[in-house]
Amino acid sequence: MLEILGKTNIDFMGKRRLAFLFSGIMVVLGLVAVIQIARGSANLGIDFAGGTAVQLKFDQAIRIDEARKALETNGLSDAELQEFGQENKLLIRLKASTTIEEKVAERVVAVFTKEFPSNHFVVDSSTEIGPTIGQKLQQDALIAVLISFAGIILYVAARFEFRFGIAAALATFHDVLAVLGAFYILDKEITLLVVTALLTLAGYSMTDTVVVFDRIRENLRMRRRDSEETIINNAVNQVLSRTIVTSLTVVLVLIPLTLAGGEVLHDFSLALLWGVIFGTYSSIFVASPLLLLWPGASGRMLKRS
Amino acid sequence: MKKVSGRLTLLALVVVVSVIFFIPSFQPLYQALPDWAKRVMPNKGITLGLDLQGGIHLVMEVDEDRAVEIAVDRSVVSLQDLLVDKKIPVESVTRTGPTQVTIQFQNAELKAQIQKMIDEYPTFNETESAGSANRLVWELREMEIKRIKDSAINQALETIRNRIDQFGVAEPMVQRQGLKQIVVQLPGVKEPKRAKDLIKETALLEFKMLDEDNQLKLDLPARIPKEKEAEVLKQAEAKLPEGDQILFERAVDKDTGREYRIPYLVKKRVMLTGDVLSDARVSIGQFNDPYVSISFDAKGGREFERITGDNVKKRMAVVLDNTIYSAPVIQERITGGRAQITGTFSTQEANDLAIVLRAGALPAPLKIIQDLTVGPSLGKDSIEKGVRATLFAGAMVVVFMMVYYRMSGVIADFALALNLLCLIGALSALNATLTLPGIAGIVLTIGMGVDSNVLIFERIREELRLGKAVRLAVDGGYEKALLTIVDSHVTTLITGVALFLFGTGPIKGFAVTLCLGIGINLFTALVGTKVIFDLMNQRHKVEQLSI
Numbered sequence A: 001m002l003e004i005l006g007k008t009n010i011d012f013m014g015k016r017r018l019a020f021l022f023s024g025i026m027v028v029l030g031l032v033a034v035i036q037i038a039r040g041s042a043n044l045g046i047d048f049a050g051g052t053a054v055q056l057k058f059d060q061a062i063r064i065d066e067a068r069k070a071l072e073t074n075g076l077s078d079a080e081l082q083e084f085g086q087e088n089k090l091l092i093r094l095k096a097s098t099t100i101e102e103k104v105a106e107r108v109v110a111v112f113t114k115e116f117p118s119n120h121f122v123v124d125s126s127t128e129i130g131p132t133i134g135q136k137l138q139q140d141a142l143i144a145v146l147i148s149f150a151g152i153i154l155y156v157a158a159r160f161e162f163r164f165g166i167a168a169a170l171a172t173f174h175d176v177l178a179v180l181g182a183f184y185i186l187d188k189e190i191t192l193l194v195v196t197a198l199l200t201l202a203g204y205s206m207t208d209t210v211v212v213f214d215r216i217r218e219n220l221r222m223r224r225r226d227s228e229e230t231i232i233n234n235a236v237n238q239v240l241s242r243t244i245v246t247s248l249t250v251v252l253v254l255i256p257l258t259l260a261g262g263e264v265l266h267d268f269s270l271a272l273l274w275g276v277i278f279g280t281y282s283s284i285f286v287a288s289p290l291l292l293l294w295p296g297a298s299g300r301m302l303k304r305s
Numbered sequence B: 001m002k003k004v005s006g007r008l009t010l011l012a013l014v015v016v017v018s019v020i021f022f023i024p025s026f027q028p029l030y031q032a033l034p035d036w037a038k039r040v041m042p043n044k045g046i047t048l049g050l051d052l053q054g055g056i057h058l059v060m061e062v063d064e065d066r067a068v069e070i071a072v073d074r075s076v077v078s079l080q081d082l083l084v085d086k087k088i089p090v091e092s093v094t095r096t097g098p099t100q101v102t103i104q105f106q107n108a109e110l111k112a113q114i115q116k117m118i119d120e121y122p123t124f125n126e127t128e129s130a131g132s133a134n135r136l137v138w139e140l141r142e143m144e145i146k147r148i149k150d151s152a153i154n155q156a157l158e159t160i161r162n163r164i165d166q167f168g169v170a171e172p173m174v175q176r177q178g179l180k181q182i183v184v185q186l187p188g189v190k191e192p193k194r195a196k197d198l199i200k201e202t203a204l205l206e207f208k209m210l211d212e213d214n215q216l217k218l219d220l221p222a223r224i225p226k227e228k229e230a231e232v233l234k235q236a237e238a239k240l241p242e243g244d245q246i247l248f249e250r251a252v253d254k255d256t257g258r259e260y261r262i263p264y265l266v267k268k269r270v271m272l273t274g275d276v277l278s279d280a281r282v283s284i285g286q287f288n289d290p291y292v293s294i295s296f297d298a299k300g301g302r303e304f305e306r307i308t309g310d311n312v313k314k315r316m317a318v319v320l321d322n323t324i325y326s327a328p329v330i331q332e333r334i335t336g337g338r339a340q341i342t343g344t345f346s347t348q349e350a351n352d353l354a355i356v357l358r359a360g361a362l363p364a365p366l367k368i369i370q371d372l373t374v375g376p377s378l379g380k381d382s383i384e385k386g387v388r389a390t391l392f393a394g395a396m397v398v399v400f401m402m403v404y405y406r407m408s409g410v411i412a413d414f415a416l417a418l419n420l421l422c423l424i425g426a427l428s429a430l431n432a433t434l435t436l437p438g439i440a441g442i443v444l445t446i447g448m449g450v451d452s453n454v455l456i457f458e459r460i461r462e463e464l465r466l467g468k469a470v471r472l473a474v475d476g477g478y479e480k481a482l483l484t485i486v487d488s489h490v491t492t493l494i495t496g497v498a499l500f501l502f503g504t505g506p507i508k509g510f511a512v513t514l515c516l517g518i519g520i521n522l523f524t525a526l527v528g529t530k531v532i533f534d535l536m537n538q539r540h541k542v543e544q545l546s547i
Helices: A013-039 A064-073 A104-115 A131-159 A162-185 A192-222 A228-238 A240-260 A263-293 B005-025 B027-031 B035-040 B064-085 B108-120 B142-167 B192-200 B212-218 B226-239 B298-310 B347-359 B376-429 B436-465 B470-502 B506-539
Strands: A051-058 A080-084 A089-095 A121-129 B055-062 B092-097 B100-104 B124-126 B135-140 B173-177 B181-187 B205-210 B244-252 B259-273 B277-284 B290-296 B316-320 B323-326 B338-341 B366-374
Touching: A013 A162, A013 A228, A013 A263, A051 A104, A051 B376, A064 A080, A064 A089, A064 A104, A089 A104, A104 A121, A121 A131, A121 B376, A131 A162, A131 A192, A131 B366, A131 B470, A162 A192, A162 A263, A192 A228, A192 A240, A192 A263, A192 B436, A192 B470, A192 B506, A228 A240, A228 A263, A240 A263, A240 B376, A240 B436, A263 B376, A263 B436, B005 B027, B005 B376, B005 B506, B055 B142, B055 B192, B064 B092, B064 B100, B064 B108, B064 B135, B064 B142, B064 B259, B108 B124, B108 B135, B142 B173, B142 B181, B142 B192, B142 B347, B192 B347, B192 B366, B212 B226, B212 B259, B226 B244, B226 B259, B259 B298, B259 B316, B259 B323, B277 B347, B290 B298, B290 B347, B316 B338, B366 B376, B376 B436, B376 B506, B436 B470, B436 B506, B470 B506
Parallel strands: B244 B323
Antiparallel strands: A051 A089, A051 A121, A080 A089, A121 B366, B055 B181, B055 B366, B092 B100, B100 B135, B124 B135, B173 B181, B205 B259, B205 B316, B244 B259, B277 B290, B290 B338, B316 B323
């Protein structure tokens, strides 16, 4: 039997203060990101904020500062430029202040045709999104988040106990906020795909938490003598190797996708990757200790059997 | 021990069904099949999304208010005609608001006479606010405004459909979304810009008379560079005669190849519109220059004959979307219901013009509010990278499971393969559209599929540690892991459903893959692998489980 971890007996609950401190910081970061998004000053993708994105693929390498200068001299000064490595790809983004009626994408193409006549290029993709659509997408994304959270809390509360539902939801919120905060700090663009990734990782993190809770519930029923802290600690230790192995397999899948899945999938996979790491951490260090914080939790047993 | 034969049959059946649905998604495989098999098999598999095969996704809004204005403008013109016919001298008839027409006249005695004419325009109301002896104000009725707006979007849908049909795109989608939006999807379009222009063009064809008497007085320049249009308009604004407007002809200098504009003074009154066209075709002129020959329907032909007869030796402008294509002198009364639109355009432009004229005009301008265009090369890139990353990720997981769980890991890998097969089979059966996030969804399913097996195996190991016999340990492991697996899958399913309900486009694709994957996961983990363990135990008593 090959095992990464043998039988462990780590005092996870004893480290809850440290964990809560760390998680608290991540949550605050995430909340800052949420507030900045609401204020419109975060790096929202054009699918939410509205605007234009054009991706060009050149025959020869193109220097980003020259490209920027060319755009500026032609009156497109607020462009954001991004290169994609060896393939001579250039992504030009212009945010919502420029409306779609001006045919910004066509203007961008015209600028490069004029300024770089010897460097032939093809338009890989062009996206133009009006501000009204962006708002609708923001709204839809928010509704999707709220509905899935409500659904999950209800399900977990029904299958376990109310405090389990709340703890699981809080832990999941924590994961989503932590990844959002990390994206905000790194000034990564928050696109529709990233939001999809956040929702998916919410589902994943919940799965992870549910597995741990399942074992806690089982142990609570069987061993009524021990203190709840001991029971929870034992449960976490028992499922630890499972938790590590499953996270490892998902991480194994996500790493190649992040590194080699292409530019469209990169941020998406990255968000999921961090999500899995946070999700694993939170099911052990956040969700489980939260159960202990519930008023009058110690000594209370599960009613259902 | 439960009987395994039933479950084995079920498993075999699922595999066969999956393969049958799976094959059409792989054309090389499908093409190699004998004819009889092709007839039995479904012939449609997974469609690639726009992000994978390239194409256009447009969301447009009909400018409804403009449609109402255009309708009011038409009434103004017809009222002017009617007043001329009845020889009632009025000062002006103008549209004074989005839905309002104001009639000014010198002679207050005419008021009653004009007031009566509203009978001919039942869609208008006289408003009380015009308490003047020399003025009448008519307002379009609410019901009519609503009707115009409603029909505007339906008409736009119809027109766009016609145009796209004639342009020729495989599997286009034109749909109404919400109250006033139109979604157009054109997968695999090679010339996105041309397609977009074709859809967006209002294509309102009008015949208007030049005001040659006043043109000289206005002292318009003979030709101007195309940027100077606004300047010319501004200069002439003050001197513009009532009922006239300046329109520009687009022309190209034969020597330099530069585009320039010729300004013309044109009477606002529309003589004839494109409504009366019955056909439009591209022809090639004697100097190899393409032009569009149009045919009028019976009514239009008679009308055209009358107009040309009344205006011999005068110049008539052919105006499309407020740009003059040509302004020929009418040499004689034109009978036979045919005319030509010449101008400086390439054969392709002439071709597109013929298409939009045949398909009819849009009731109002369209506003593009979302435009996603993906070139074919990016799509190919994405597929290659996505597939390569997926295969690599899959291989890593397969190897890991074999190393960590040995023989049982191989069983888990078998479940994984089954999972993938079923998932692609299910997607094919649904004729689902595979997007890039969809591929990510498949990869995620692989990751989660392993999760279930890990849960079971860890439980079995625990049971074995307690010293239970292999058969009991396996049964116990499955039984104890069951609830956990169901719980964890349901929570993910909730997320998937929320994404499906509120996601748009590619995200919906992701949600579909995720939800299907979860269902299939449950099946392969709880039935697929269990049946193999049972089979092993049934054949001979297993003393030592390789796990």
